[in-house]
Amino acid sequence: MSRDQQLQQQNVARTVRRVLLGLVLMVGFTIALVPLYDVFCEVTGLNGKTASSAQVVGGAPVDTGRRVEVQFVTRNAPGLPWRLDAMEQTVWVHPGEVALARFAFVNVGQELSSGRAVPSVSPSQGARYFRKMECFCFQEQWLEAGERSEMPLVFQIDPDLPEGVNKLTLAYTLYPQGQAIGGYHEQ
Amino acid sequence: MTSRSLPRPVVQQSASEATAGGAAAGHHAHQPRGLLRWVLTTNHKEIGTLYLLFALLMFFIGGTMALVVRAELFQPGMTFILPEFFNQMTTMHGLIMVFGAIMPAFVGLANWMVPVQIGAPDMALPRLNNFSFWLLPVSFTILLSTLFMEGGGPNFGWTFYAPLSTTYAPPSTSFFILAMHLAGISSILGAINIIATILNLRTPNMRLMDMPLFVWTWLITAFLLIAVMPVLAGVITMMLLDINFGTSFFDAAGGGDPVLFQHLFWFFGHPEVYIMILPAFGIVSAIVPTFARKRLFGYASMVYATASIAILSFVVWAHHMFTVGLPLTAQLFFMYSTMLIAVPTGVKVFNWIATLFRGSISFELPMLFSLAFIVQFTIGGLSGVMLAIAPADFQYHDTYFVVAHFHYVLVPGAVFAILAAAYYWLPKWSGVYPNVKLGLTHFWLSVIGVNLTFFPMHFSGLAGMPRRIPDYALQFADFNLLSSIGGFLFGISQLLFVAVVILCIRGKGEKAPAQAWEGAEGLEWTLPSPAPLHTFDTPPEFVPERDSPSRH
């Protein structure tokens, strides 16, 4: 084997090592994309996502010169014999003001079950200004058969909410917990 | 893996010629014969042939599925197949054409032509090359077998959006994921090989800017593959976990997000689109100068344009998602970045036309297919500019206008370029020219068929026909009738191409000299036709001032 061939083999090996390194980096990048996406969504409000844990009250003064309508929508995903009702359909708040809305959960089924309300805010550019100090959506809920439970949502609209937005809709979709997804995969 | 796949000692210096040559000859002497020879081959030309034949087979399987779809759409009503099976046909058609036909065809062309165009004796990693090919038949056997499983095959579109492809998918979906993984690994290994070959095995004196454009476009394509195939692998692995292991990457019930799937998919998917078109640019850039008997205009700008398109492809993905409810700023960003792609793409078209301008043009078969490519690809490109306009896309999105757009880019675009390449290099591969009469008939029937199929789709889409529907409102009937007739015409006329290929394989036809086309440049034309199995065991002489496509 001549020196040139050896050199060429070394070069090929080096190229392959570098490409494999690039490949590994891209795999890592792909895995990192999942948490990055969540962070990105929380920061920018992309896709109407709100923070997944309680936030502290923002210190900005209440903007009494402006009122924002906050509308609540509740839905049931298939598979959970619960009712979820917003006790107030809409609440008018001043940006910066800490407000309270109550929601009633009822398990109309025959056994103990758990569910989780998944929030989504529209318009999505308003989501990051929707600060929640207390929310039932941060964890799953358990209800006995026939049990009714009222739970509060304590929230604040950040005064930085863009001027054009004067109505925010917060939708809660109630999903059953503890069941594997994959419909008929389990059959 | 890397150390075992290193190249054989093939680049011979005169001093060591006897021993090294002897070793190589000894190795080849032990080669098995018959079928096993093809299974075990590590020769780039044989593997290239395997890739091309595999792609041709998949082209017909995927094409048959398209014809099943067109038959159902021939007239309104549930006439021929059930909607559930229709969805399986559209999905499988897309998957097979993208991953089984177009991509392997380009890899096959790269296998055949990249080593001979850069003066290398073989690919850098020949055994890996064999492995990456044989993953494909395994992958597509698994994919096709899902059609016979309980609940049927994939029915969620080739874009397999969650949750339709996870929570609501048929049980065979895990096999679909396995098949995609295998095809993805095959692509990655192929890309590694191509990069290693191009960067290390060029004949002495050939700098990067002396490489033929086909080699350049493939180098860039291979880097795209390395960058995005892991993303595809990641996204289908997440699907697999969601389906079988109770995670919720894409399921809102567990805190996931179906839109995340689309972001990840299109982060892979848009570069993937360019993976299917960049090598086509390289082919056309080889053929047009040959038959215009004039050097390619703007070699350097062609290279830069290709690189720009590849880089831009990473920042445009959400233009596939204008209707998912992106914020205004995101919508604007992706609209602008997408429009920007028109600039380098336009440069390419202008360069080809400038090459034709004041040339000495003749219309051999490869040239006809290339010219048709330029026209038809430009039509697809212009409708692409329309689709980039976000507000207008609210009306175009997910309609037949989109179907028309991407088929114009991929069928009269990429497929025509592959056919052009086949007609161009068949004399080199087989030693005989393709039959001109059959080829001309094939060309004209293909042009008529493909335009009759896809041009009316612009109209049905604009008038309001959504894609992926097995049945439609009555006022779309005329357009669909035309599309179906065109589809069958195009499909059936591809059998003529098979006849052309068989004639060439059997050596029936006019014998081709080494320089098969009068105006052709490049190292492949210094080899005899047909090219012997082993070529450039000694690196060919390359004088940039005389041989480089970028010479002054």
Place this chain on the structure above:
Amino acid sequence: MLQLLYRSCGLLLLLTGPALASAINTSSGWNMPPGVTDISREIYSLHMIIFWICVAIAVVVFGVMFWSLFVYRKSKGAKPAHFHENTTVEVIWTAIPLAILVIMAIPATATLKKIYDASDAEIDILVTGYQWRWHYQYLDQDISFFSNLGTPRSQILGEEDKGDFYLLEVDNPLVLPVGKKVRFLFTSNDVIHAWWVPDLAIKKDTIPGFINESWTIINEPGTYRGQCAELCGQDHAYMPIEVRAVTEEVWLSWLDEQRETAAAEAASGEREWTLAELNERGAGVYTTYCAACHQADGSGMPPAFPALRGNPVMTSAEGRDKHINAVLFGRPGTSMPGYGTTLSVNDLAAVITYERNAWGNDTGDAVQPSEIRALLDR
């Protein structure tokens, strides 16, 4: 040659023109519909501007190309020139497209900004995609209903002539007043759908667990039809949209009508129904809501959609609670939605009774609306 082909193709279409005359939207039959809102017209003119720019580009590019092909034929003795680069020319044809794109981007940006301004809407409607029907909820009017495909199956199967609005008609259209700003909220019960009405120029994905929004002000009374635009499973083609735009007075009286009907339904839910009554009504409900998956004869499409005929849940007394629960609350992670909040107790009782008695299930079991009411109101 290709242009010739297109022209003859177009000619053929013009000859069949009358058949193409579109009744389903404001489209000419082969172009985008201008629509009936300010936004839709703006989008239409944007589309036409870009279209003509693209046509102009195509004419110039293909013109030069075909002219070169014609003039510089080798068969005519053309000798090749030797130039192969020219920086000035290359800069020019990079700059010109860039300028054209900027010209296109300006009106597109303006239109997009308008589309994103949903403020000050007067009516809020929650649109929910289901496999394979739409559900509309008037959030402030306390009215909600499903909107199902109105085309009979016999037309789809070709046993009967297809009507003018084949696959574009529904049983309960969405009724909206003209001249008022309507805000739509979109979500989905199962997979991703997309709500598209070309004449309103609205196409928005409905995503399970998330909401999206859009808005419209309809200028002219009329019926505007659309379809689901995102692949959502086997009956993706069979979930059309029908929007009926009416004057405000008509809309208000329609609202009253809806409330009266709902009240009458609620009242009749109080009384005891006979098995025959329940079965008769149940057959209709079954055809509309269940037959697409579980099939008219209850045979289902396993493994996706289980058979109901002979299913122990439907034939045994022990399965009764499970059966009622499945219909009321759905099955998690499957295409089976819960109808407890979306259908009337009469419909629910009727369809459950029907499923327990049809196709030889013969339990003789009557589920009363009052029983369902009691379950839902617990």
